[in-house]
Amino acid sequence: MRGAFAAAVIDWQRRAGRHDLPWQRPRTPYRVWVSEVMLQQTRAETVIPYFARFTARWPDVPALAAAGREEVLAAWSGLGYYRRAIHLHEAARRIVERHGGALPRDLEALAALPGIGRSTAGAILALAWGEPAPILDGNVRRLLARWHAVEGWPGRAAVACRLWALAEGHLPRRDVAAYTQGLMDLGATVCTPRRPACAACPVAFGCEARRRGDPCAYPAPAPRRRRPRRRTRMLVLRRGDGRVLLARRPPAGVWPGLWSLPECAPGDDPEAWCRVHLGFAARTEAVLPTVRHAFTHFELEIEPLLLTVEGAAAVGEGQVCWVGGEETQGLALPAPVRAILGRIGA
Structure with missing residues (x-):
């Protein structure tokens, strides 16, 4: 069943996934990295114009490292979560100093850079180099939580650990880039937080949440806290x-x-x-x-x-x-x- 899941995701991505996103043409490690940071907590539609301006101005790591922080923050203005821009700039300088200006092709080295956690590092490895590294961004958490009917809020350590194990277990040996992009595309366009399009989902055949009749019950929401x-x-x-x-x-x-x-x-x-x-x-x-x-x-x-x-x-x-x-x-x-x-x- 798990092999069938990956195969269905790959096949669907090639037929119906997103192939015209600007960071896919060309798909370089630098462009993948910048897009993944921008996409953290931000929709692709919002990111696209920022990404185009940002990479036109700083087309590679050395160019970004040489920029002033004020310039980078100004280019980020309006995108929100500004610490992402600060971390991106700091990471570029560190890559130049320690890795010769090229992103390291190693999970630990990537995850050690400012603003790059385990999931972002996995996405860079998978999308840029086809390396078998799992990801677990918000879309993928939702997709896996529904497919396996994982109980609990993913913000809890035990639930997150369970989802990471499932993400690793589903990894295919080949076509990792298509598979990873497929997961992202499914979460963004089909297995959405509200009103998921289950009839159009290529992995609906094994979705436990759908079988139980309530996909939107998964994953469990964060405990409600009134924001001061x-x-x-x-x-x-x-x-x-x-x-x-x-x-x-x-x-x-x-x-x-x-x-x-x-x-x-x-x-x-x-x-x-x-x-x-x-x-x-x-x-x-x-x-x-x-x-x-x-x-x-x-x-x-x-x-x-x-x-x-x-x-x-x-x-x-x-x-x-x-x-x-x-x-x-x-x-x-x-x-x-x-x-x-x-x-x-x-």
């Missing part, structure tokens, strides 16, 4: 020349290293805050519409205030700067901040 809500106030400080003040965020925490708007606590007097923390006077003009942004572990509620700054209002270099017009297009800005600036035409 945090509030902050962002200050849109605009000078007479239309330029807006941005502040670089710290290297750790939310939006690490990105440019953002100065923040103060919701209960603070914003004008007094500017005098104390920035050394210049500002006058409150308007309260802008509230912006809400969901993170994995909490929800952020942003109250933007528009303030007018008189005079040049010079600031120190480095962590704060005045920007205007098209300058913001080349900066790494979180999506909510870019949306706020868009509302005032900055």
Whole structure:
């Protein structure tokens, strides 16, 4: 039965799988790696334009390693989960330093690089070189959990261990790249989280969850936890020349290293805050519409205030700067901040 599973996946992928994704033409180790990192927690439709721009600008590992972090973050701006970009850049530099600029063809060496876990390393080996390495991304977890009716939430160690064993057990000896791509394609287009197209599934013949009549019961969802809500106030400080003040965020925490708007606590007097923390006077003009942004572990509620700054209002270099017009297009800005600036035409 297990051999039949792999054979059916391979046959289906060749007939009906995805063959026109940009990272498949050409399918190099570098392009596979960049795509796999971008695809973590992000749909292919969203990734495609980012991938095209990113690889056109940095077509190989040495080019990415030579780039500045600010450039990389700016190219990633809007894709979210920015630590992925930081890890990608750090890994490229490490590959140049330790592996001669080429991705290592070894599971342990790949998994040791920043941002590359066991599943991503397996995907690179399987897709780029046809090496028999298992993967277990979200789509594959769902597919295997349903086919074997694996009970429990995959985030639990015992369940994850069981799914990894099944992933290894299904690996074919040949056509590993087609098989691996087939798993991804099935999870993305057929065995979807809701309303799976079981009638079109090439492995429906042995799916235990389908036999039990409730495929969507597998895998079990994560335990429900109410995400806490945090509030902050962002200050849109605009000078007479239309330029807006941005502040670089710290290297750790939310939006690490990105440019953002100065923040103060919701209960603070914003004008007094500017005098104390920035050394210049500002006058409150308007309260802008509230912006809400969901993170994995909490929800952020942003109250933007528009303030007018008189005079040049010079600031120190480095962590704060005045920007205007098209300058913001080349900066790494979180999506909510870019949306706020868009509302005032900055």
